[in-house]
Amino acid sequence: MKEIEVCPSTLAQGFDTYSPAARKVLFDGKMVSPHLAEPSPSTDSPEAKEAIKKISRISLSGVQPKFAVVLDQNNQLRYARNEERGTYILKPRPNAYHILNKEYCAANEHLTMQIAAQAYGIETAANGLCFFANDEAAYLTRRFDVHTDGKYQQEDFAALMGYTKSNGGSDYKYCNASYEDCAEMIRRYVKAAPIDVLSFFRLILFNFIILNDDAHLKNFSLIDRGGEYRLSPAYDLINTSLHLVQSRIFALDKGLFKEGMKLVDTHQVGRTDFEEFGKRIGLPQRVIKKEIDRFAQENSLAKELINRSFLSDALKKQYWLSYDYRRKMLNL
Template identity: 45%
Template sequence: MKELYICPSTLALGYKTYSPVALKRLFGGKKVSPFLDFSFEEHNNRQEIFHNMGHTSISGLHEKFFGVLDRNHIRLAKRNEQSTYILKPAPWNYSLPMRAKLPVNEHLTMQIASQIYKIETPANGLCFASDGQPVYITRRFDINTDGSKIAQEDFAVLLKKNELSDGTHFKHKGSYALIAEKVKQYIPAWHIALERLFQLILFNYLYGNGCAHLKNFSLQRKGEDYLLSPTYDLLNTAIHIDKNIFGLEDELSPALEKSNVYAQSGYPCKIDFIHFGELIGLKAKRIEKILNPFMEIPTEVFSMIDRSFLNSNMKQNYRHVILERHCRFLRKGDSYGIRLI
């Protein structure tokens, strides 16, 4: 059994299991062990696991499974049983570089987003299979406390993108400006929602998430109103195989006039994000307020990377990606007049 000295949810030092804060948020205060009594690789579990399995990204390579809490014990949900957790072990695609650390990557990136940038995320952490492999676990945010399902649609559905009409890569078709248009259409308090969306797009860029596609953004219906769902599926894809800068083919917007920096390098800088914010309807003062926390990388980011369950080489790569993106973001851009199309 793996010996812990860091909370596998909050990454706080000095814990051999989940911290009280993590237990309260992730498991409603129940004392749950981070150690599972099964492995996803076990042959005798394969049939049950395949019935339980769904798919997520990078991109479409990462399997997910549905779990429940049973007497303070995490287990896979049975067929037709309402799950309350999603479990994501290492992908079964062995060609994916550093596949075993993908759950750790997602956990770290989600914690940075939540703890440091105050981006709303579902409760999440790591647990460990019986073979010692890390497994990302997150509490389902589309299930009410009474077990009923919350109405939710992702932006691939809202934009009517599907495999039949748009091909295999349908979820990558479009731009973030199209998402912003749908936010205005569905959410009455769209100014606040657009600020959240803008912050998230910027975070994904700076933290190397090249898989932020249409299905990784969604709306939930609460009463008569629609709201942006909590943020999910954040990870630094650049340290695995995904070298995309954005998760959408048309990037920020085809209507956006690029800075010379963006046009020449393919990487937007601060002025490009300012103009994107203006394009989708944000006021200049609000744009600047959202950008300010990203002007420097907080020292706590590097502390969290150091405390994470990544190996030393991946920690170095993670730091390199965000330092490089931050340098690109701070470059001075001018000479507008070139469009993305």
């Protein structure tokens, strides 16, 4: 059984299971074990094959399998079956041959989400790690679009812009828009647009310094939980440089601006680009400066979270060095 010395959600020290703070946001305070009785899909065992026949696979987008999960009456996490509505999403390790360090994908996403929430104050989907019997880690996140009586209305930015595979091509979520276009969707559909545009600006800055180059159109959403649309909590945040041979700067081909950006190497992106981006999406100059300064500074809590994470020692070092390099670029 996987030995745990920090909370597998908040990464707080001195816990061998989920901390009270983690249980509150993930499980409404219920005592839930991070150890899963269900078999890992990656084992390809007869037990795993039999279990997967009965469960609901949410999607197989790209290389990341996602499974619907519920918390049963015994406070055990298990795969959702038949027509059950999953209240959690489980991401086991991917099996694609071209993904590096695939056994640490879950730990990476979990760490990145925690850094976003704790170190930078970004609203994120509640999340944590859980572990199969073979000690393999899986990423667990609570669905923010599901409530007791059903689902909240949620639209990702690809849908808001009207892009699908049929009219936008196989790479429709990457090649048809810029982050400036995304901000326009917020201004078009959100009454409290100034608040959410600022949140979006922070999220783009975070994705840049954390090397998340998979922040495509479907990884941003508007959600209606109280009679009006707001920017949804952040989700699917990960340092992709740990898993890809050739990572990018921005997920969207056009980058920050509607007309696109000429990007040859990372040295061509810096503070002035984000200053111009903030200006274009309607933020005051003093706010732009304050936010860029904050993301450009070394964040001691981020470093602590990296060191307490479930990454290997080598990947912790790689994560920190890549993140530290990128945040310093905001000073250029």
